[in-house]
Amino acid sequence: MMEHLPALMIAVPLFGAFTTPLFKKRGSAAAVWALIIATTTLGLSLLLVRQILNSGLMVYVFGADKPTLVLPSGYSVPIRIIFEVDAIGAFMALSATLMTFIGALYSYNHVKNETGLEKYYALLLLLEVGILGMVLTGDLFNLFVFLEIAGIAGSALVGFRNYRGEASEAGIKYLIVSAIASLMVLFSIGLLYGEYGNLNIAYLSTQIRFSTVDMIALGILFTSFAMKCGSVPTHHWVPDAYTEVPSGINPALLVATYASLYALFRISFTLFGKISLSMSNVGWIMCILGVLTMFIGVTMALVQKDVKRLMSYHAISQTGYMLLGVGVGLAVLNDPAKLAAFGRDAMAGGIFHIINHIIYKSLLLMTAGALFYVTGTRNLNEMGGLARKMPYTTIAFIVGAAAISGIPPFNGFASKFLIYETSYQLNPLLAVFALVTSVLTLASFVKVFASAFLGPPVEKYENVREVPKAMVVAMLILAGLCILFGLFPNLVLDKLVYPAVDALLNLAQYQTWGGVL
Amino acid sequence: MNNVILANLPFVVVALLLAIGFYTIGFKRNLIKVVIGIEILEGAVNLFLVALGYVKGAYAPIYTMAPEDAVNNMVLPTPQALTLTSIVIGVAVSALMLAFAVNIYRHYGTLDVTKARRLRG
Numbered sequence: 001m002m003e004h005l006p007a008l009m010i011a012v013p014l015f016g017a018f019t020t021p022l023f024k025k026r027g028s029a030a031a032v033w034a035l036i037i038a039t040t041t042l043g044l045s046l047l048l049v050r051q052i053l054n055s056g057l058m059v060y061v062f063g064a065d066k067p068t069l070v071l072p073s074g075y076s077v078p079i080r081i082i083f084e085v086d087a088i089g090a091f092m093a094l095s096a097t098l099m100t101f102i103g104a105l106y107s108y109n110h111v112k113n114e115t116g117l118e119k120y121y122a123l124l125l126l127l128e129v130g131i132l133g134m135v136l137t138g139d140l141f142n143l144f145v146f147l148e149i150a151g152i153a154g155s156a157l158v159g160f161r162n163y164r165g166e167a168s169e170a171g172i173k174y175l176i177v178s179a180i181a182s183l184m185v186l187f188s189i190g191l192l193y194g195e196y197g198n199l200n201i202a203y204l205s206t207q208i209r210f211s212t213v214d215m216i217a218l219g220i221l222f223t224s225f226a227m228k229c230g231s232v233p234t235h236h237w238v239p240d241a242y243t244e245v246p247s248g249i250n251p252a253l254l255v256a257t258y259a260s261l262y263a264l265f266r267i268s269f270t271l272f273g274k275i276s277l278s279m280s281n282v283g284w285i286m287c288i289l290g291v292l293t294m295f296i297g298v299t300m301a302l303v304q305k306d307v308k309r310l311m312s313y314h315a316i317s318q319t320g321y322m323l324l325g326v327g328v329g330l331a332v333l334n335d336p337a338k339l340a341a342f343g344r345d346a347m348a349g350g351i352f353h354i355i356n357h358i359i360y361k362s363l364l365l366m367t368a369g370a371l372f373y374v375t376g377t378r379n380l381n382e383m384g385g386l387a388r389k390m391p392y393t394t395i396a397f398i399v400g401a402a403a404i405s406g407i408p409p410f411n412g413f414a415s416k417f418l419i420y421e422t423s424y425q426l427n428p429l430l431a432v433f434a435l436v437t438s439v440l441t442l443a444s445f446v447k448v449f450a451s452a453f454l455g456p457p458v459e460k461y462e463n464v465r466e467v468p469k470a471m472v473v474a475m476l477i478l479a480g481l482c483i484l485f486g487l488f489p490n491l492v493l494d495k496l497v498y499p500a501v502d503a504l505l506n507l508a509q510y511q512t513w514g515g516v517l
Numbered sequence: 518m519n520n521v522i523l524a525n526l527p528f529v530v531v532a533l534l535l536a537i538g539f540y541t542i543g544f545k546r547n548l549i550k551v552v553i554g555i556e557i558l559e560g561a562v563n564l565f566l567v568a569l570g571y572v573k574g575a576y577a578p579i580y581t582m583a584p585e586d587a588v589n590n591m592v593l594p595t596p597q598a599l600t601l602t603s604i605v606i607g608v609a610v611s612a613l614m615l616a617f618a619v620n621i622y623r624h625y626g627t628l629d630v631t632k633a634r635r636l637r638g
Contacts, residue, residue, distance in 0.1 A: 141599055148606045152613060159617055165624025166635050172548070172617035179555050179610050180542065186603060187535075187562045190596075194569045197593065240636045 005048045006060040006083040009093060009132050013041050013100075017125035020118055027117030031108045034121035038101040041128065045090070045097040052090040053499060057509060059084050059138070078200040084138025086510060087499035088351070092135035092255075092262050094496070095355050099251035099362060100128040106366055106474035107248030109467070110373060120160060120246075126153040127252050134259040140189045140199045140271075143263060144182055147228070150256045151178030157253070158245045170240035177237045181224040188217040188224075201271055202511045210275045221267045222282065228260035231323060232293040235316045239300075242312035243378075247369020251362035254315065258354050261322060265504060268330055273507040279333055286327030287426070291433045294320025298440045306378045307448060308368045311361065314404060314444070317437060318357045324434065325350020325419045328426050329501075342422040344501055349418030352497045356411040356485060360403040363478040367397040370471055371452060374464040380448060385457030390466050394453050396475040401449060403482045405442035411482050414489035527568035534561035548618045548628040552611060559607045563600050570596030 001008075016037030023030035052058060060083040085093075104124060111120060130150025137143050155178065159171025193199055195214070196207045208214055230238040238257075245253055268282055297317025304310035329347030332338040370393045371386065372378050387394045403410035406417070416438060424431035466472065485492055503509070522529075534557055541554025576587040578594040618628060625633040 141602075145602060145606065148610070152606075152609055155617075156613060159620070162620055165621060165633075168617045168620040168624065169633060169636055172614060172621065175610065175614055175617065176542070176551065176555065179614070180558065183555070183558050183562050186599075187565060190562065190565050190569055190599075193566075193596070193599075199595070243636070 002047070002051055003058075003060070005044060005051060006058060006085050006136050007062065008044055009041065009048060009097075009136060010129060012044060013037055013125045013128045013132065016041075017122045017129060020122040020125065023118050027112065028108070030118040030121045031104070034125060035101075035104045035108065037125060038097070038104045038128070041132075042097040042101045045093045048085065049090045049094050049496070052085060052087055053495070057084065057086045057503075077198060078203050081142060082138045082200060083136050084202060084510070085136050087496075087503035088262065088265070088501075089135045089503075091351070091355070091496050091500040092259060093132055095358050096128060096131040096135065096252070096255045096259070099255045099358055100124065102362065102474050102478060103248045103251040105477075106251075106369075106471050107246065108470040110248045110369060110471055111246050114161070114246075116160075120157070123153045123157050123160075124249060124252060127157065127249075127256060130154075131252070131256050131259045135262055138201050140192065140201060140204070143201075144186050144189060147178075147182045147185060147260070147263070150259065151175065151182060151228075154178070154241075154253055154256050157249045158241045160246055160249075161244070164244070167244045170237075170244035173237045174241040177234065178228060181227045184220050184224045188220040191217045191220075201266070205271050205274060205507065206511050208272060208274055210272075210278065214272075218267070218272050218282070221271075222264065222285075225260050225264035225267065226289065229257050229264060230293075230316050230319055231289050232296050232316070232320075235293065235297065238316050239309050239312040242315060242365065243306065243308045247308075247366050247372070250365040250369070251358065254358050254361055254365075257315075257319070258322075258358065261319070261354070265326055269333075269504045270507060270510055273333075280331050280335075283327050283329070283331030283333065286323050286330055287423070287430060288327075290320040290323030290325075290327050291430055292320070293317065293323060294437045295433055298437050298444070302440060302444050302447075304444075305380050307371060307380050307383075307452065308365065308378050310380075310444060310448060311364050311368055314364075314441060315357075315361050317441065318353070318361065318404070320437070321416065321419055321434065322350045322353050322357070324423055324430060325353060325415075328419075328423050328430070329505075331426060333505075339505075342425045344498075344505070345418055346422035346426075347501045347504065348493060348497050349415050349422060351500050352489070352493060353412075353415035353419065355492070355496075356403070356415050356482075359478055359481050359485070360400045360410075360412060363396055363400040363475060363482065364404065366471070366475050366478070367393050367400065370467045370475070373467050373471070375461055380451045383452040383458065383461075384455040385453075386461065386464070387453040388457075389461070389464050392466055392472045392476065396479045397449065397453065399479040399482050401442075401445035403486065405445060406438045407442075409483065409486050411485035411489070414486060414493075524573075527564060527571075531561050531565045531568065534558070534564065546629050546631055548621065548630055548633070549615075551630065552614045552618060555614070556607070556611055559603070559610075563603055563607075566596045566600045566603070570594075570600075 062081040130146045133146030155171045155175035158174050159167045161167040227234040294317045301310050301313035325346050329343045332343040403412040406412045420431050538554050538558035572592045575592045578591045
């Protein structure tokens with residue numbers, strides 16, 4: 001069974017997605033069923049991570065033992081659909097399954113009163129399938145297919161509350177962005193296919209010559225994935241989509257965004273990794289995009305009144321940290337001394353920040369969802385004095401806000417500190433921007449805390465109570481993870497993050513599979 | 518000279534369609550027209566894939582009953598498969614976009630993208 005894990009990771013949630021609509025009229029049965037499927041997938045991904053860490057890269061070929069086709073002339077090429085899982089893929093898969101599980105758990109109460117729940121859970125599982133496919137595949141065209149699956153499922157979920165016009169508006173924005181981005185991805189896949197006659201990432205990466213066509217393909221791929229991961233200047237869809245989507249979907253939607261970030265890293269480090277000299281320029285572009293993204297994101301967040309919109313702008317700003325961290329690593333990729341001195345740590349910071357951010361941003365967006373659940377509004381000016389009524393939500397919010405601002409015992413500090421330290425060594429200005437962004441982040445969360453939780457109680461919310469149990473449990477799990485990752489960062493770094501970084505850096509390992517090359 | 522243009526005609530059309538598609542998405546204000554722009558883009562990309570798979574004088578990739586001279590002279594079937602997949606995905610995307618457009622028209626009473634803007638700031 002172990003060797004079939006990559007296929008099962010797709011098959012189980014796909015099965016779940018197509019069986020959930022059978023529970024029509026019984027929303028809670030659909031919720032329980034989706035929760036079971038999500039738990040199973042989480043277990044599978046834990047097994048997958050263990051397997052990858054113990055025995056290295058896994059190659060799974062659909063419908064055959066070997067990925068190669070040997071022609072009579074002795075020439076062998078990779079054919080068939082191939083999944084190629086290394087440590088970073090497994091890392092992303094673990095984040096995706098964990099967040100889908102949390103999302104399904106939280107949704108159990110959060111969307112109970114809506115209609116069409118069976119479709120909601122089917123789409124949630126379909127979104128999971130899309131993310132998992134993107135991070136596990138070793139084939140460019142499959143990457144496009146799963147990108148589209150995640151895009152369609154995600155935008156359908158953004159527009160889930162279709163009795164609100166705003167939801168449809170955010171949904172079509174998200175869908176247009178993701179449709180254009182993935183069509184352009186397909187176009188550049190066509191360019192690469194026309195030149196090399198193959199779609200396998202590992203095979204292509206050995207063949208790349210960096211001709212003009214390759215440069216165009218790199219440019220289009222880089223732009224499209226940067227667009228999909230919400231980097232400045234194409235960040236406008238992020239706040240709308242994250243604000244309008246039900247809070248239970250937020251974790252999965254966040255991971256979907258970072259699956260595009262993963263694809264960006266995969267393109268830069270693996271597909272075009274051989275051309276290391278030119279890639280240092282790409283690394284600098286990534287750093288500058290990162291700095292711009294974090295700064296513009298946080299300044300836009302400061303002026304928001306809508307609590308969820310404020311947090312969504314912070315999601316943009318935090319994406320900048322990941323781009324900065326990995327960009328520093330990419331910029332020094334061709335310089336072994338600098339790479340060993342700080343490049344590897346910078347990438348570890350960037351990748352560690354992905355999982356940390358997914359955890360605390362989901363937590364924060366869930367607390368925003370909890371506020372919306374009890375008050376029915378997202379406007380900060382209309383809330384007040386909720387701390388005493390909702391103790392668990394308040395604790396969860398404090399943990400999340402402290403983590404996102406990078407205050408020591410929480411997980412945000414661990415990864416941000418790595419990024420400050422290492423980006424300082426590339427260029428001090430980068431670290432200054434990162435620090436200023438952190439301070440501004442703290443400022444805006446103080447504003448939320450003061451206006452929603454503290455202050456005089458508002459009469460309208462005299463009788464509000466703590467949110468239902470499933471929501472509390474989901475939030476407390478995430479808060480616990482925040483503290484756990486903050487107290488023992490080395491555990492996660494050594495077990496998950498550094499293997500992931502090494503998988504990105506070790507191009508030769510990715511290329512030698514199946515005995516082809 | 519004439520042959521060069523004729524042989525590259527599909528790619529010229531692809532470039533034209535891409536330009537038209539991006540123009541439509543960027544400058545048209547009606548949502549339905551934006552959706553049509555995305556469809557044009559998709560047509561361009563699909564045409565590009567199909568044009569890649571066509572080799573002049575080569576045989577279709579059918580392996581049983583292939584004639585003698587077809588050996589080493591077949592086109593790869595992959596681009597066609599990719600195009601079919603991408604068409605199917607495109608149908609789903611456009612259906613969802615049109616559904617959103619209908620819903621926006623119901624709530625806002627307009628399809629003008631500059632007027633249907635409640636989310637801002």
